[in-house]
Amino acid sequence: MTTFQKTARFIAVAIGLALSLAACGRGTSSAPSNDANLSETGQTSQADPKVTGEITVLAAASLTESFTVLADQFMAEHDGTTVKLSFGSSSALALTVAEGSPVDILATADLKSMDVAIADYEGIEPLIFAGNDLVIAIAKDNPKAIQGLAQLSKSDLLVSKCAAEVPCGRLTGAAVEAGDLILNAVTEGADVKATFAPLITGEVDAALVYRTDTLASANVDLVEIETHMAQQTEYPLAILSNSEVAQAFYDYLLSDQGTQVLTKHGFSKP
Amino acid sequence: MTNPILEITGPSQRGRDGFRPLPIWLAIPSLVAVVFLVLPIATLVLRTPWPKFLQILTSPAVYEALKLSLWTATLTTLIAIALGVPLAWWLGGADSRWHSPVRLLVTVPLVLPPVVGGAALLFTLGRNAPLGQFLFDTFGVSLPFSTTAVVLSQLFVGLPFLVISLEGAFRTSTGQLEEAAYTLGASPWTVFSRVTIPVIRPALLGGIALCWARAIGEFGATMTFAGSIRGSTQTLPVAINELMGFDLEAAMTASTIMILLALGVLFLLRGRWLSGR
Numbered sequence: 001m002t003t004f005q006k007t008a009r010f011i012a013v014a015i016g017l018a019l020s021l022a023a024c025g026r027g028t029s030s031a032p033s034n035d036a037n038l039s040e041t042g043q044t045s046q047a048d049p050k051v052t053g054e055i056t057v058l059a060a061a062s063l064t065e066s067f068t069v070l071a072d073q074f075m076a077e078h079d080g081t082t083v084k085l086s087f088g089s090s091s092a093l094a095l096t097v098a099e100g101s102p103v104d105i106l107a108t109a110d111l112k113s114m115d116v117a118i119a120d121y122e123g124i125e126p127l128i129f130a131g132n133d134l135v136i137a138i139a140k141d142n143p144k145a146i147q148g149l150a151q152l153s154k155s156d157l158l159v160s161k162c163a164a165e166v167p168c169g170r171l172t173g174a175a176v177e178a179g180d181l182i183l184n185a186v187t188e189g190a191d192v193k194a195t196f197a198p199l200i201t202g203e204v205d206a207a208l209v210y211r212t213d214t215l216a217s218a219n220v221d222l223v224e225i226e227t228h229m230a231q232q233t234e235y236p237l238a239i240l241s242n243s244e245v246a247q248a249f250y251d252y253l254l255s256d257q258g259t260q261v262l263t264k265h266g267f268s269k270p
Numbered sequence: 271m272t273n274p275i276l277e278i279t280g281p282s283q284r285g286r287d288g289f290r291p292l293p294i295w296l297a298i299p300s301l302v303a304v305v306f307l308v309l310p311i312a313t314l315v316l317r318t319p320w321p322k323f324l325q326i327l328t329s330p331a332v333y334e335a336l337k338l339s340l341w342t343a344t345l346t347t348l349i350a351i352a353l354g355v356p357l358a359w360w361l362g363g364a365d366s367r368w369h370s371p372v373r374l375l376v377t378v379p380l381v382l383p384p385v386v387g388g389a390a391l392l393f394t395l396g397r398n399a400p401l402g403q404f405l406f407d408t409f410g411v412s413l414p415f416s417t418t419a420v421v422l423s424q425l426f427v428g429l430p431f432l433v434i435s436l437e438g439a440f441r442t443s444t445g446q447l448e449e450a451a452y453t454l455g456a457s458p459w460t461v462f463s464r465v466t467i468p469v470i471r472p473a474l475l476g477g478i479a480l481c482w483a484r485a486i487g488e489f490g491a492t493m494t495f496a497g498s499i500r501g502s503t504q505t506l507p508v509a510i511n512e513l514m515g516f517d518l519e520a521a522m523t524a525s526t527i528m529i530l531l532a533l534g535v536l537f538l539l540r541g542r543w544l545s546g547r
Binding site: 056061064065068072082084085086087088096098099100101102191192193194196197200201213216217 | 330331392396397398402406412414415416497498499500501502503504512514515516518
């Protein structure tokens with residue numbers, strides 16, 4: 001009877017696949033790559049030895065565009081490497097690291113999140129590799145004529161800001177405190193991209209995000225925050241595994257090429 | 271107990287057995303309801319940048335997520351069949367005092383917010399949970415934030431769906447036929463494979479399709495338990511959530527892909543191969 005055979009085969013396949021999946025467990029710890037194949041002397045302009053393998057990079061949401069570009073360039077230059085990216089709020093990433101998320105490289109939007117993430121690691125020295133500023137993102141050509149942060153205080157303008165627990169939210173809190181303002185936001189984002197989303201869809205008049213977010217979007221302009229309230233953040237980078245690919249990507253991020261891409265996306269040099 | 275979901279999507283039960291004039295005070299709310307449900311989806315599909323559709327579909331972010339979604343949802347469905355069919359068969363069989371409590375417990379994930387399911391999985395299988403720690407220390411397996419976690423998240427929300435859809439079918443359509451087979455001397459396995467399964471085939475296919483649709487749309491549990499790692503845990507719904515922050519065209523395209531997949535499932539459910547009722 002075909003139905004029975006089909007069912008039996010279904011079940012066999014399902015269980016087989018489930019077992020093989022479970023056996024794979026963590027992709028990062030799978031078997032080493034086979035270097036036994038005939039080496040083609042490719043035209044790798046790089047002088048460094050050939051590294052192959054897969055790494056997972058967890059990075060702050062504000063690094064989405066720049067790290068995507070950097071990972072693609074790196075993989076194009078290093079055959080046989082895979083860089084898996086995961087973006088989110090730095091504080092959430094720090095917690096996922098503690099819960100056992102695979103991670104080779106971590107880049108957060110402030111030192112506090114980094115400290116939380118590497119609490120269980122020994123001898124990790126995070127390195128500051130970029131900086132960013134809090135700005136007011138507005139619709140192109142500033143239809144609401146927004147001049148600064150003070151104007152958003154107790155006004156009818158619709159504002160989106162980051163939740164207080166995430167780095168951009170901490171900066172926003174510091175800015176508001178420095179200016180002794182009251183900022184009523186209509187929505188709070190779980191990370192900077194979620195905070196920026198209502199602005200690009202036109203749901204709010206202003207969003208308190210990073211300079212880099214505003215540069216990534218064509219129909220968005222920015223207004224600087226008044227000097228006495230202005231806030232900067234620093235991005236620490238840490239390597240949390242002893243993978244060669246991780247080391248190579250880490251070096252790539254800090255190389256002139258890496259700095260160039262980050263600068264192009266609006267990050268300041270440390 | 272028949273399955274209300276299949277009643278809606280299956281062939282019409284009533285047929286055209288009478289004309290009922292629709293009073294205006296019922297017509298207007300009906301129309302509002304239909305417009306409310308159809309308009310947003312239609313608008314999204316229409317606003318999708320169709321000239322760029324293929325280009326966006328094949329871009330790494332969307333394509334990787336789509337591929338991951340398709341194969342994990344399919345694997346989830348296979349596992350759900352392997353685990354869910356026997357359970358539904360038992361639930362739909364001869365009455366036992368264990369049926370009610372088990373049915374209740376199995377139904378809980380169905381009404382739970384998926385994000386709670388994800389949190390529950392994380393607090394059970396995470397690095398700092400007893401069971402998770404045991405798995406890690408004994409087998410070196412860490413489940414959270416892995417592709418396995420994606421499948422487990424989908425299974426947590428999809429399996430109850432399959433069980434509840436099938437239970438009614440097992441209960442209503444097979445009793446007498448099974449009894450006849452037993453009296454003719456068939457073994458329980460023969461009855462199950464030669465009588466029960468063929469009889470409930472339409473309901474089974476419907477349940478499978480719905481389970482798959484539920485798995486492919488899973489967001490909350492996946493986000494919490496599997497995270498959002500491109501290529502290994504970022505499914506299409508999770509990718510849409512991320513794209514909403516910086517690339518609306520890609521977010522729209524990915525959403526439209528999901529709509530097309532959902533329509534495909536509905537189309538299959540309405541298809542001829544389900545009209546064996």
